[in-house]
Amino acid sequence: MKIIVAIKQVPERDVRIRIDGAGRWIALDDVEFRMNESDAYALEEALLLREAHGGEVIVLSAGPERVGQTIREALAKGADRGIHIVSDTLADYDALGLARLMAAAIRNEAADLILTGLQSDDLGLGQTGVILAELMGIPHSSLILKIEKADTGLKVLRELEDGWFQHIEMPTPALLTIQSGNTKLRYATLMGIKKAKTKELRAVPADSLGVAPTPVVLLDSLALPSRQKTTQILSGTPAEAAAALVEKLQQEVRVL
Ligand SMILES: Cc1cc2nc3c(=O)[nH]c(=O)nc-3n(C[C@H](O)[C@H](O)[C@H](O)COP(=O)(O)OP(=O)(O)OC[C@H]3O[C@@H](n4cnc5c(N)ncnc54)[C@H](O)[C@@H]3O)c2cc1C
Incomplete structure (x- = not known):
């Protein structure tokens, strides 16, 4: 199975948030970054599927140069190769624009399965995955806790409200947005970190993908909640x- 996992690099959880000078985003100068939590679970699901059934796991991430570090972390955990959509101006792309960039970058891969996190831990729109499925013309299911391979495609476990769950069978290719917490995340081994340095990481400049910006228009500037x-x-x-x-x-x- 060829699986693409979309991974966003987000600020560390315990970072001291300050608003940037333009009042549009948080100031990032002295911020540490990490892998978005639900994307880490998506990566784990992809690695488990590959271990059980073979195939390839490809990491896809959009963002500036620093995002390479998060892709390398995923490669160190066991992903086979990475695609980096390089952009210093992701602020000019909302979830639709970002999904268009991603679709353009992976269309030729013909993946059997695309996994995204449920939502990002910083902006939290929770839309990128489902829009990407629509752009790719493939079925999707959200809030997935568990994926199994079935004769007809996939059997997935989906979280509903109030402790209810749903079992769904769906064909492939498909896109799933993954909920955090259902499995134990692996650490990168020393050998994994060494191997990651030699794995393929393809840089794709965002402006080579022919996608027009879709900037978010803020009606007001950002503000920290007052205590x-x-x-x-x-x-x-x-x-x-x-x-x-x-x-x-x-x-x-x-x-x-
Ligand atoms: C001023 C400003 C600055 C911004 N700067 C950045 C920035 O530096 N880097 C940045 O990534 N975004 C940045 N953004 C946000 C960017 O526009 C969002 O990534 C996009 O709108 C998607 O929304 P979301 O993050 O809420 O994704 P959601 O829809 O909540 O994300 C769902 C899933 O989509 C996937 N996904 C989301 N974003 C990415 C990504 N970049 N790469 C790979 N997979 C992804 C992940 O699997 C994630 O779990 C900025 C936004 C603004 C307004």
């Missing part, structure tokens, strides 16, 4: 204060 902390002293006897507290927890905070 609001108020202290109220409940007066009266302990019994009266306790009753007032219970009422507040029920009526205002709505946690009881």
Whole structure:
């Protein structure tokens, strides 16, 4: 099975967020980056499928030069090769524009399966995967926890609300968006890190793909949520204060 996994490089979780000068995005100068969480699970699913059934796992990532580091991490974990859509101006592409770039970069690969994460941990639109499926003209299913190969194509386990799940059979080629958390992620071994240096990583300049920008128009500038902390002293006897507290927890905070 030929599997393409879309992996986004996102800022580290514990980074101190600051808004950039233009008020459009977070300031990235002293930020550390990592692999988007649900994409790491997508990669793991792809590697498990290849181990069980053979084939090839190709990592696809769009972004500036630094994204190469995240692709190498995926190669070190076991992916076979990488495709890097090189762009310093991804801010000019919304999810549709990005999916168009990705579709143009992988159309000739004729993959059996394309995996994306459910959503990115920074912008979190949750749209890129399903739009990519539409552009590629293949069926998709979202929120997938488990993938098995079946005679007719794939058997997948999909998460619904409230602890409900759905089993779906679908043909290939197909695109699945992967939910985090169903399996244990592997670490890159020392040998894997060494091997990754020699694996193919093809750089495709975004402006060679003939995709027009689709910039997001912000109606307002970005702002950090303001911290609001108020202290109220409940007066009266302990019994009266306790009753007032219970009422507040029920009526205002709505946690009881
Ligand atoms: C000012 C500004 C600056 C930006 N700078 C960057 C940047 O430096 N790098 C950047 O990647 N995006 C950047 N973006 C966001 C970029 O436009 C989004 O990647 C795009 O809109 C997709 O939205 P999303 O990240 O919410 O993806 P979602 O739809 O939530 O992502 C779903 C899945 O799609 C795949 N995916 C998403 N993005 C990528 C990617 N870049 N490469 C491979 N797979 C991907 C992943 O598998 C991900 O789990 C910027 C946006 C703005 C407004």
